[in-house]
Amino acid sequence: MTQSAFEPPRLGEPYLLTPGPLTTSYTVKEAMLRDWGSRDFDFRQMTTDIRTKLLAMAGDVASDYDCVPVQGSGTFSVEAMCGSLVPRDARTLVLVNGAYGKRIAKILACLGRDHVVIDKGDCLPPRGPEIAAALRADPAISHVIVVHCETSSGILNPMQEIADAVHGAGRKLLIDSMSAFGALPLDVRDIPFAAMVSSANKCIEGVPGFGFVIARKEELEAARGVSHSLSLDLHDQWVSMNKTRQWRFTPPTHVLAAFAEALRLHEEEGGVAGRGARYSRNRDVLVEGMRALGFETLLRDEWLAPIILTFFNPAHPKFDFEAFYEGMSDRGFVIYPGKLTVADSFRIGCIGRLDEHVMNAAVQAAGEVLAELGVDDAAPPTASLDEKQKLVA
Numbered sequence: 001m002t003q004s005a006f007e008p009p010r011l012g013e014p015y016l017l018t019p020g021p022l023t024t025s026y027t028v029k030e031a032m033l034r035d036w037g038s039r040d041f042d043f044r045q046m047t048t049d050i051r052t053k054l055l056a057m058a059g060d061v062a063s064d065y066d067c068v069p070v071q072g073s074g075t076f077s078v079e080a081m082c083g084s085l086v087p088r089d090a091r092t093l094v095l096v097n098g099a100y101g102k103r104i105a106k107i108l109a110c111l112g113r114d115h116v117v118i119d120k121g122d123c124l125p126p127r128g129p130e131i132a133a134a135l136r137a138d139p140a141i142s143h144v145i146v147v148h149c150e151t152s153s154g155i156l157n158p159m160q161e162i163a164d165a166v167h168g169a170g171r172k173l174l175i176d177s178m179s180a181f182g183a184l185p186l187d188v189r190d191i192p193f194a195a196m197v198s199s200a201n202k203c204i205e206g207v208p209g210f211g212f213v214i215a216r217k218e219e220l221e222a223a224r225g226v227s228h229s230l231s232l233d234l235h236d237q238w239v240s241m242n243k244t245r246q247w248r249f250t251p252p253t254h255v256l257a258a259f260a261e262a263l264r265l266h267e268e269e270g271g272v273a274g275r276g277a278r279y280s281r282n283r284d285v286l287v288e289g290m291r292a293l294g295f296e297t298l299l300r301d302e303w304l305a306p307i308i309l310t311f312f313n314p315a316h317p318k319f320d321f322e323a324f325y326e327g328m329s330d331r332g333f334v335i336y337p338g339k340l341t342v343a344d345s346f347r348i349g350c351i352g353r354l355d356e357h358v359m360n361a362a363v364q365a366a367g368e369v370l371a372e373l374g375v376d377d378a379a380p381p382t383a384s385l386d387e388k389q390k391l392v393a
């Protein structure tokens, strides 16, 4: 179907053009064909190597940080970070511009942690000056949490600007870099965050089953006794893992083995720069091809992360998202519904074991499905475009 440099999905599996779980390489899947004892020397060494490589990916040459893996999906690690590294009497500012920011506020509410929110709606980035003003106005705020790439719209938040505002005010920064880490730079030498979190099944292209927190050692030290939870206690997980090189509770052994292989492929591709370059090319080919069909992106070009793209639904009366989704699926591409309040939309991911040939084939499939539906122009409603014009951040 394509001249992709990568092996195609097997046995009629579709390409997952979604924000994760995503299409992984055959060797990543193959790495799961062996059973590991969680106390085996080799398995313990695997865990140690993974932690070391993730710290290197974050630019921790000074060994100021440590990496603590946590069982479960990414949200478990976000909750572990919030419950362990945000003191019980702290007030946190949450920067919200989509569903994942809202989820962080909800986690803090569940944990009984005092917090305030700057909510920018669906598609505007939080900016340095408004953050600085909020921190000036409320000296009780000690922590700020932000999502790196807000996967609900695909917006790339301006991390350096945000970090400068937070650190300029002497506050601590926590980052949900779930859908960005590994493909977009997040280096502690540029952005000396208190902690960040990501997971196995996004830009590092592993399979789902664990997340990880990269935190300053002094933050992990200070987290002793802070967590409300046993299984999500980062301090306990950290101390125990450093002492025994084992996980406190059953680790997802096969997932770790797959992740070790995913890290090998990541390195082979040229690390964060190489991975980011491939995803950027995927985005560019996708956006150009979809625009040629008449589709338009929700976001202005400067905020389009090379992770996932939101497109407005066409205004054409014959366009029906369910039928479009089915048609794409029949052609081997799983796309993602939209998550917006402002306009009807859908999303197409460009992360995973995919290259520009796959993106071209997806665009061609989209053209075929439109023709099948009798939609000769995929332009969005003018009202949607008017909304977009207003989005001058």
Ligand SMILES: *Cc1c(COP(=O)(O)O)cnc(C)c1O
Residues within 6 Å of the ligand: 019, 020, 073, 074, 075, 076, 078, 100, 147, 149, 150, 151, 176, 177, 178, 179, 199
């Ligand atoms: C995927 C994702 C998460 C975690 O979602 P899970 O379903 O728990 O893995 C959190 N934040 C962002 C920004 C994400 O993209």
